[in-house]
Amino acid sequence: MSDPKSKRKVKNKNSSVRSEGARGGFFARIFKKRETPPVYEPPLVPKPYGYQPLEGYFAINKDTLLIADQSRKNYAENFRDMFKRALEHELFIHYNKPGYNNILFEENPSIDPEGYVIECYPDRMKLSAGGAPGFFYAMQSLSQFLRLDTLLSKDVIYCPCMVISDFPKYRYRGFMIDVSRHFFDKTEIKRYIELMSALKFNVFHWHLSDDQGFRFEISNEKYKFINITSSERRGDCVGRPGSQFPYNDKVYKGYYTKDDVKEVVEFAKKRFVTVIPEIDLPGHTQALIAAYPWLGCDESDENGNLKPRPRVGVRVEYGVSEEVLCAGKESTYKFIEDILDEVFEVFDGPYIHIGGDEVLKNHWETCPYCRQKAAEIGGIGLQSYFLNRVAEYCKSNGKRVIGYNDGLNGGADPEIISQFWVEGKEHNESLKSQIRNGGRKFILSSERAFYCDYPYAVTPLKKTYFYKLPADFQSADIKKNMLGIEAPLWTEYVLSRDKADLNLFPRMIAVAEQCWTRQTTDEASIKRKRKRRKYNEARYAGFLNRVKAYEPILDLYRVNYADLKIADPTDKKYLKAERAKWAGSDQYSELKMNKNLAEQRKVIKRNGVLAGKIEENQNREIALDATSYTPIASIKIDLPFDKDMV
Ligand code: ACM
């Protein structure tokens, strides 16, 4: 498709489709099913805002110079390193401007700081960006466009002439990984940051604490049992509650040292990804209460004497726990502040997430400390009081605070950013009024579309791709408070990297397009329903093509992505059966099916078709064919993830 000859063919075909009606008779015109003209899209995910193919190629060869002044030298160096992945020789960087066979770097303040323009003409290329992140995204796009990682090493790379101009729809483009239910070590975390930054995500939300484990090193000797007790549980839930043996009795443990965190934060920074730590409070804290029971509520015995509640262990089962931090004791707040001090020591980004979701109040209602505190503070309610106090502490440390929307409904500080995950009439009304009356900002994380823990049979790719804010959130005054989108991966039933990969890919590509890609046509301006449907069908078909074209790159990263047969299911019977399995006792049906499909794909690639293509490709000067194949069997593999990546 990237061959200019085929582009010309596409154009001609379009014009003949258009003129056909005029040539046919009356009935022919009425009844002829008009084909939707094929739209040429560059093989890029997320799709860029503007793309204009031009005639010809620019040959990047050993004489091509990278032109950058001293202050832009590091951008040129990054691109030089990028080309090194597929070129046999290293490009030189120069500081003057010869007229041809060069790639010029230019910072342009009129471009969005994350935006960029790539102009490729037969004799030169120009890369302009609004700032360092823009150059980084230009690099991601160009590397993908040229399929650099899947090319055989050669002495020339041909770049089809074109102009790409691109900038993001939202400033906040996030993904979350829950490492409490199941732990992913620092190398795996870095791998996801790498994969997501290639899709232009710029936020990694790290869910470090929950009932099932606390996963961040605490050095304060006073709390030494956090990493001994709270970071380890006896037993792992390996099936659904309905299944016969859902738990094993193995010790499941792990936490990140501060050095691990620093390494991840630095790694992320290089990819323009901000890391947001989450310490989920005051619910989802059973792991902490297991180590320090005084963090929980007390109760009175029959004589009215206070006594601690029965001791609990780190939770093994899922669901919402009744064990929550006591909101009445001052010692709880001192504890949290001490923990947060250590969090702030190594997470130097602007945000902190304090959770606030799913807080059961049973213990608060009977705890004498909580009852007394509730009486003191009056109408605001303990939940809001608690979150506001913690938020105040975070703000005094220069942080912006994020919390889940279900925790913010009763008078929480309007400066806390709401992560809008649970929808429904009451939650929606409440958030809208918080936005209108208090100016609250929010991040969209709809459970229905962006929760990556669900199987594709429940949340198919199409649903994620087409998700729209609820109708009552469509007005400009609400939308302007939306910072962006985040997709969480809760890991109750994600025991392995393979399962995480499956649930995240290709779903995160759809999320990336929701976050990044501004549509050039406003769908609402297409008045006729049928036309709108056609427009969306074509859009989705283009998206699937681009996903397919991206699969070879995911192969390189050894991503166990879901086959489109699984990710984009259509058969109603199949869907019903798969949903029943999920609701019943089989969490791994899609994983098993996908293994078979991946095997089939490998066989097809090994058997001739691809081998022939590889040879053809070696003899051919045109190195690009994004849509049909990638020479996966003979690429020069230099995977960063097989070693330690930094
Ligand atoms: C959540 O899903 N409990 C935020």
Ligand code: ZN
């Ligand atoms: Zn209490």
